[in-house]
Amino acid sequence: MADGKTTAAADPVETILQLFRDRGTSEYGGESVTQEEHALQAAACAMADGAHEALVAAALLHDIGHLLHDLPEDAPDEGIDDHHENSGARFIESIFGPEVCEPVRLHVAAKRYLTAVEPEYRAKLSEPSITSLMLQGGPMSAEEQEAFRSNPHWEAAVRLRRYDEEAKVPGARTPTVEEFSELLGQLVKRA
Numbered sequence: 001m002a003d004g005k006t007t008a009a010a011d012p013v014e015t016i017l018q019l020f021r022d023r024g025t026s027e028y029g030g031e032s033v034t035q036e037e038h039a040l041q042a043a044a045c046a047m048a049d050g051a052h053e054a055l056v057a058a059a060l061l062h063d064i065g066h067l068l069h070d071l072p073e074d075a076p077d078e079g080i081d082d083h084h085e086n087s088g089a090r091f092i093e094s095i096f097g098p099e100v101c102e103p104v105r106l107h108v109a110a111k112r113y114l115t116a117v118e119p120e121y122r123a124k125l126s127e128p129s130i131t132s133l134m135l136q137g138g139p140m141s142a143e144e145q146e147a148f149r150s151n152p153h154w155e156a157a158v159r160l161r162r163y164d165e166e167a168k169v170p171g172a173r174t175p176t177v178e179e180f181s182e183l184l185g186q187l188v189k190r191a
Contacts (some may be wrong), residue, residue, distance in 0.1 A: 012095040013184045016061070020177045023067040031128055032170045035066055040174035041167030042160070049163070054099035055156055057187050059163045060180055061100065062107045064088040085109075096187050098153065106148070106157035107164060108136050113148050114161060115139040124165055 024036030031038065043060035051059070065084030068091055089105035111129070114121040116139035125133065133139075140148060148154055 012188060013181050016064070016092075016095075016184065017177055017181060019064065019067050024177070026067070031126060031168045033168055033172075035063060036177060037170075037172070037174070038167050039063060040177060041169060041172050042163045043180060044172075044174040045163035045166045046160070049159070051159065051163075052099075053183055054097070054187060055103060055159060057096065057100045057180070057184055058103040058107075058156070059160055059167075060177075060184075061088065061092055062104050062160055062164060064091060064104070095189065097189055099156070100187060102151065102153035103156040103160045106151060106153060107160050109140070109144075109148055110154070110157040110161035111164075112137055112140045113145055113154075114158065116141075116145055126165075126168060129165070 020036050020039070024039070025034050027034065033041070039060050039062070042062060043056050046056040046059040063084060065086070065088030068084075068087050085105055085108040089101050092104065093101045111125075111133060115125075115133060122130070122133075122139075151157075
């Protein structure tokens, strides 16, 4: 890792932890927390809500796609959508099953869904989240809502989305990313 890039390792959990070590201190899209703080807060919200272990892992990893590219931190302000939900899901799909990967892949769609079906939800969004919402397609149409609800993981994605919105508190106390290594290890797919 002399070049600072995360490379595949024999231990996929260590690869994930190293990615947070290498890139987790970057700004979280105009919010007042870092990428790692946001991820840890989302996972802590899932734990406090009594979510199953796979959803806790998904909450921790939902924005891992932001750590995989070299776009500037202000990319959304420049009109660039990094499609982090897709790159993140692709990154973890060889490691975890669909109960972790699908909520990650669907968490942006869940924001679009919630802004369409719950008028009060949009009022809860931060300014950076509203900016990214518009880049991501805005509120879903009725047809998109129906397609979204046809995915067996849509409800988990909606729960994850709510954790995502709560996870932007400067200085919040959370477990460390290393404290999630055992949970992630238990969820790794076995060949």
